[in-house]
Amino acid sequence: MAPDVNSDVNTKTIVKNAYRITRTRGKTALRIRVPGGCLKAKHFDLLKKISQDYGDGIVHLTTRQGFEISGIDYSSISRVNSLLMPLLQDLEIDIGVTIKDLSKGYPSAGTRNIAACIGNRVCPFANYNTTALAQRIEKEIYPNDYHVKVALTGCPNDCIKSRMNDFGIVGMAEPQYDYKRCIGCEACVKNCKSQVTGALSLHKEKVKRDTRRCIGCGECILKCPTAAWTRNPVKFYDILIMGRTGKKNPRIAEQFIQWADEDVVIKVIKNTYRFIDEHIDKTLAKEHIGYIVDRTGYQVFRGKVLEDIKLNPEARVAKHIHWGGFRYSSDMFMSDNLQ
Ligand code: SF4
Ligand code: SF4
Numbered sequence: 001m002a003p004d005v006n007s008d009v010n011t012k013t014i015v016k017n018a019y020r021i022t023r024t025r026g027k028t029a030l031r032i033r034v035p036g037g038c039l040k041a042k043h044f045d046l047l048k049k050i051s052q053d054y055g056d057g058i059v060h061l062t063t064r065q066g067f068e069i070s071g072i073d074y075s076s077i078s079r080v081n082s083l084l085m086p087l088l089q090d091l092e093i094d095i096g097v098t099i100k101d102l103s104k105g106y107p108s109a110g111t112r113n114i115a116a117c118i119g120n121r122v123c124p125f126a127n128y129n130t131t132a133l134a135q136r137i138e139k140e141i142y143p144n145d146y147h148v149k150v151a152l153t154g155c156p157n158d159c160i161k162s163r164m165n166d167f168g169i170v171g172m173a174e175p176q177y178d179y180k181r182c183i184g185c186e187a188c189v190k191n192c193k194s195q196v197t198g199a200l201s202l203h204k205e206k207v208k209r210d211t212r213r214c215i216g217c218g219e220c221i222l223k224c225p226t227a228a229w230t231r232n233p234v235k236f237y238d239i240l241i242m243g244r245t246g247k248k249n250p251r252i253a254e255q256f257i258q259w260a261d262e263d264v265v266i267k268v269i270k271n272t273y274r275f276i277d278e279h280i281d282k283t284l285a286k287e288h289i290g291y292i293v294d295r296t297g298y299q300v301f302r303g304k305v306l307e308d309i310k311l312n313p314e315a316r317v318a319k320h321i322h323w324g325g326f327r328y329s330s331d332m333f334m335s336d337n338l339q
């Protein structure tokens with residue numbers, strides 16, 4: 001393929017357009033977002049075409065469940081963008097995202113791809129449809145230049161490692177008990193004790209659930225042979241906040257709101273963008289949400305994010321959060337081991 005004539009490069013523009021500055025002069029890499037990590041097989045033909053006709057024939061699977069197509073000439077960006085149109089139509093426009101000019105490719109790359117475990121379409125442990133919620137969140141927050149990472153996980157097993165994200169949305173099931181169906185076999189009690197948090201105990205051959213210890217994994221419902229446990233049809237979520245990777249202070253996310261309903265999840269994430277608008281340090285090229293919260297403190301974040309939200313009655317909000325995390329220190333290794 002002959003390259004485009006115009007090969008002038010504006011770094012800021014191409015990064016916003018979801019192309020990366022690479023270590024190879026004149027070459028870039030395109031990052032394809034796949035909300036919820038769920039892609040129809042037919043789109044692989046397009047990824048293959050872009051990679052083979054315009055890139056170096058390699059497609060990298062990203063840690064956020066997208067694709068990175070490397071070895072693309074800067075001069076080919078406009079042509080690659082026009083090829084992307086059916087993908088953007090299917091993965092963004094058709095789920096309700098607004099993109100003004102599809103032929104120009106991705107309008108922003110700051111808010112990262114929403115990652116998700118496979119959810120209840122396949123996994124028996126999942127408490128919700130992670131793809132559907134990822135698409136709903138994508139519609140609310142994309143496109144946006146603020147650097148925010150969201151990951152969804154179907155149950156507290158957290159296969160997607162949502163605790164390493166600014167927002168980890170963990171599916172919760174509220175188990176409901178019918179004592180008349182219970183035969184006192186203890187299968188649920190033993191499983192919760194050995195595999196989860198030990199929230200169940202047997203009293204006079206009936207089961208008690210300690211709601212302070214129950215994390216809503218739903219395993220008792222799966223283990224019960226008589227269907228004495230059933231799940232509340234309302235879907236609940238544990239909202240974890242401000243986990244991160246990075247070189248300065250990596251840390252895992254902590255619980256912000258437990259037993260939140262889906263509308264609360266959406267509003268909390270949307271309101272966080274308002275919080276960023278108000279508090280981001282505009283003198284910096286970019287500032288990550290977690291470090292903004294470190295500056296303002298959790299109470300300011302909580303006040304802003306919850307200011308117009310009517311919480312569902314089951315929701316419980318953390319009074320305080322202390323993240324801590326990991327900090328490199330110069331004396332972390334034994335001096336005896338230094339040469
Ligand atoms: S996090 Fe839970 S629901 Fe998701 S894949 Fe893992 S076990 Fe299944
Ligand atoms: S939902 Fe999970 S944590 Fe809660 S009682 Fe059942 S098994 Fe235990």
Ligand code: SF4
Nearest residue numbers: 182183185186188224
């Ligand atoms: S597994 Fe079911 S039947 Fe057995 S103790 Fe638990 S609730 Fe009762």
